[in-house]
Amino acid sequence: MSGRIVVGVDGSAPSLKALKWAARQAALTGDSLHAVISWEYPASWATVMPGVPAGFDPEELAKQILDESLAKALAPEVAATVTRTVAAGNPVQTLVDQSEGAELLVVGDRGHSGFKAAFLGSVSTNVAQHAPCPVVVVRGKVAEQ
Template sequence: MSGRIVVGVDGSAPSLKALKWAAGQAALTGDSLHAVTSWEYPATWATALPGVPPGFDPEQLAKKILDESLDKALTPDQAARVTRTVVAGNPVQALVDQSEGAELLVVGDRGHSGFKAAFLGSVSTNVAQHAACPVVVVRGTYTER
């Protein structure tokens, strides 16, 4: 019986590389692939930032980023077989929660963050420390399929 591989995706080049690697691993093991992205913002974010359009929906943006990431990193056949999950909340907690019962959790070594310079790699570091399954942190540069 096959298991499931969870991969964190945020649209960054390292997450695309992690997605590509996870898809290859799933093909080797027969596990299903589950791509996860999350979104969060402070309660006052949508009204406090200038230029945010009325009716802006961060969940829809997260879904779009996830779909575009799969389309960019995987073949159409691979992308069609991926389970897609968008979670409201902190990315570390979302990935740790999704790691429950998984065979493997895969993340890139760097990703998008509200404070990129200060917290580069903080998601991968925290996920590696708290996940309920083995974690692979994919390093290196993304190349087109």
């Protein structure tokens, strides 16, 4: 019986690299691939994003980012088999929750944040400490896209 590999996606180049790595690993092991993106409103929503249009839907934007990431990183026949989850909430907690019972959790070393100089991003550091399964943090230089 095969298991499940969960991969965190946020549209950043490191997350696309993690997605590619996770897809190759799933192909090797026969595990299913489960791509997860989460979103949350910033504490100062109105001041961080002035001019946000009426009717803006952050969940729909997250879904679009996930779909575009899968299309960019994977062959269409592979992307079609990926289970997709869009969740409201803290990215760390979402990934920890989604990885319950998984064989593996895969994340990039940095995502979309203002701390580009950090060795590991806060999400990758925290999921490595708290996930209920083994964690792979995909590191390395990524060509800018």
